Amino acid sequence: MTETAGRNRMWGGRFAAAPDAIMAEINASIDFDKALYRQDIAGSKAHVAMLADRGIIAAEDALEIARGLDAVLAEIEAGDFAFSRALEDIHMNVEARLAELIGPTAGRLHTARSRNDQVATDFRLWVRDALDTLDAGMKDVQTALVEKAAEHARTVMPGFTHLQTAQPVTFGHHLLAYVEMLSRDRGRVADARKRLNECPLGSAALAGTSFPIDRHATAAALGFDRPTANSLDAVSDRDFALESLAAASIASVHLSRLAEEIVIWCSAPFSFVRLSDRFTTGSSIMPQKRNPDAAELVRAKVGRILGSFTTLTVVMKGLPLAYSKDMQEDKEPTFDALTNLSLALAATAGMVRDLEPDPRAMRKAAGASYATATDLADWLVRVLGLPFREAHHVTGSIVAAAAEKGVSLDRLPLSDMQAIEPRIGEEVRAVLTVDASVKSRTSYGGTAPANVRRQAAAWTRRLKAEGKPRGRGRRAP
Numbered sequence: 135m136t137e138t139a140g141r142n143r144m145w146g147g148r149f150a151a152a153p154d155a156i157m158a159e160i161n162a163s164i165d166f167d168k169a170l171y172r173q174d175i176a177g178s179k180a181h182v183a184m185l186a187d188r189g190i191i192a193a194e195d196a197l198e199i200a201r202g203l204d205a206v207l208a209e210i211e212a213g214d215f216a217f218s219r220a221l222e223d224i225h226m227n228v229e230a231r232l233a234e235l236i237g238p239t240a241g242r243l244h245t246a247r248s249r250n251d252q253v254a255t256d257f258r259l260w261v262r263d264a265l266d267t268l269d270a271g272m273k274d275v276q277t278a279l280v281e282k283a284a285e286h287a288r289t290v291m292p293g294f295t296h297l298q299t300a301q302p303v304t305f306g307h308h309l310l311a312y313v314e315m316l317s318r319d320r321g322r323v324a325d326a327r328k329r330l331n332e333c334p335l336g337s338a339a340l341a342g343t344s345f346p347i348d349r350h351a352t353a354a355a356l357g358f359d360r361p362t363a364n365s366l367d368a369v370s371d372r373d374f375a376l377e378s379l380a381a382a383s384i385a386s387v388h389l390s391r392l393a394e395e396i397v398i399w400c401s402a403p404f405s406f407v408r409l410s411d412r413f414t415t416g417s418s419i420m421p422q423k424r425n426p427d428a429a430e431l432v433r434a435k436v437g438r439i440l441g442s443f444t445t446l447t448v449v450m451k452g453l454p455l456a457y458s459k460d461m462q463e464d465k466e467p468t469f470d471a472l473t474n475l476s477l478a479l480a481a482t483a484g485m486v487r488d489l490e491p492d493p494r495a496m497r498k499a500a501g502a503s504y505a506t507a508t509d510l511a512d513w514l515v516r517v518l519g520l521p522f523r524e525a526h527h528v529t530g531s532i533v534a535a536a537a538e539k540g541v542s543l544d545r546l547p548l549s550d551m552q553a554i555e556p557r558i559g560e561e562v563r564a565v566l567t568v569d570a571s572v573k574s575r576t577s578y579g580g581t582a583p584a585n586v587r588r589q590a591a592a593w594t595r596r597l598k599a600e601g602k603p604r605g606r607g608r609r610a611p
């Protein structure tokens with residue numbers, strides 16, 4: 135046996151020659167799956183404790199292995215561990231170092247398990263931790279939005295459809311829309327976490343094991359709700375990663391929409407908000423520039439996150455049961471997507487807290503383009519009893535008259551309005567200001583400042599009252 139095959143004692147016994155250099159290159163995963171080291175060691179400690187409890191290995195061997203695993207963990211966290219590509223992956227790197235530390239006893243650790251159920255367990259633990267991090271990040275963005283919304287419950291801005299001025303709304307109401315989106319995102323994350331919280335450990339390569347193991351014990355030790363019910367599915371399932379990436383993709387779209395609005399609001403033609411130097415950059419050639427680069431980068435993250443979901447979907451789409459090496463390609467896109475979404479959430483929370491609205495610019499824009507025309511139509515229906523379609527037509531004619539004179543609706547002479555609808559009286563002007571418009575939208579979910587204050591207060595109470603979500607397993611040791 136060659137030197138490389140000899141070093142790889144974990145599986146080298148069947149082979150008489152070392153892998154080709156290209157095979158070794160394409161096969162190694164340690165460069166990225168070393169990120170699983172905490173989860174791998176936690177899973178091994180739970181497994182070896184169970185083996186001792188069941189009398190499958192001696193208690194003193196289990197204690198020696200556990201102490202050795204703690205030593206390996208300490209080395210990795212101290213930056214003193216030498217990862218070897220010749221040993222392919224995190225599992226074999228840890229086990230090889232364990233053997234160097236405690237000798238042949240380390241070989242008992244792999245009793246009644248396979249790298250297939252080991253990596254499935256490690257990966258679930260990592261994704262579970264990542265989802266908890268994402269949930270916390272989403273909650274932080276919600277908190278930042280709610281705080282800003284409460285502060286600006288009365289700040290008037292234009293509401294848009296088709297990116298055209300539609301009706302006045304409040305800035306607080308606008309921000310609370312994203313709080314609702316993030317609430318749904320958190321629900322998807324919670325659903326994904328609940329479904330993934332089953333433990334594959336003990337499924338072995340694909341068929342289970344003949345050793346009298348206790349899979350419920352290892353599942354409980356690692357904070358899972360239960361062991362997986364089918365060994366074939368357990369080692370080949372990556373639904374938990376796909377579902378997490380799908381939830382991440384939708385969340386990233388929501389962040390991208392907010393980021394796009396921040397970019398627009400910061401632009402000179404709008405000048406609705408200002409970001410400080412903490413979340414902007416300058417130009418190498420134009421000294422006057424203040425670029426909202428943090429928002430632009432958050433906006434861009436959706437591409438790589440959605441791409442990661444597509445990548446893993448394509449990897450999985452043609453795989454027969456059970457495990458195939460293709461599934462080694464599951465980790466890099468998942469690591470990348472969930473890590474980048476966490477970064478985007480942190481950047482978004484920071485920008486929301488940092489941005490300062492310009493109420494005067496917002497109010498001026500809110501009153502432009504005859505944004506209170508719908509209020510006029512509603513008044514014609516409510517006060518004069520016109521059918522809405524007729525009121526819509528009358529209002530359109532009044533808007534045309536105001537446009538011809540170059541004045542806003544509230545400054546159009548009453549005589550011009552009465553030339554179109556004689557029954558209109560001076561009292562109509564009370565509904566034609568932007569403040570009156572937003573104040574009147576009192577229907578549930580509407581933009582009225584009183585509504586916004588109530589919704590912001592309700593969200594504040596809800597977010598503060600949240601403890602650790604129910605039904606979640608504790609973090610792996």
